[in-house]
Amino acid sequence: MRGKHQDHGEPFDKMKPIQWRRSKIGQYLRHLPRAKHIRGTWIHRIFGDRLFANELWHPTGQKFALGMAIGAFFALMPIPVQMIAAALSAFFLRANIPAAIAGTWISNPLSFPFCVYFQYRLGCILTGREPIRFKDPELLASLSSAPMPFLVGIIPAALLLAVVTYPVTLVLWEWVTKSVHAAREHRLALAAAKKSAAIKNQPPL
Secondary structure (H helix, E strand, O other), rough: OOOOOOOOOHHHHHHHHHHHHOOOHHHHHHOOHHHHOOOOOHHOOOOOOHHHHHHHHHHHHHHHHHHHHHHHHHHOOOOOOOHHHHHHHHHHHHHHHHHHHHHHHHHHOHHHHHHHHHHHHHHHHHHOOOOOOOOOEEEEEEHHHHHHHHHHHHHHHHHHHHHHHHHHHHHHHHHHHHHHHHHHHHHHHHHHHHHHHHHHHOOOO
């Protein structure tokens, strides 16, 4: 028998946007696009009202995790339009679009060197070449003169990261949503207790 916390669709997927903005990750959500930002734009005219389907914008466990996995995949793609590619893929795969965009942020100025080296090392494994250590000054020269290991490792590394991102996101989703609901229930309990105490302290008529 499945408990209510075991199904990623109930009850956590019914969280309202205001609950997400008040959660522990709310400070990051304001940087993500929302449906109202593109309504009436050229993007709306191209893709039509299907672009505003609830599943593409309102976070649910499975759709959010799929969106993050899509974003993680494109985060390791050496292309200049990672977020656009991730958003389009999320649209066609019916995943959460803001999550797909957020997933591309895995690749950033701080993580970029490690992402490249991860792809390079995986490419060395697949091609049977001896890898150069991360701190070795010859690494950059090797990537420039003999980029084959890096190129071979791009797609496998992106797929591997996407596969890992999906279950990790589901676990984090459960933890965050439980925390949000626990905090909400705590506030309601405090409010009820204060109201009850106020009623008891009222002087008799």
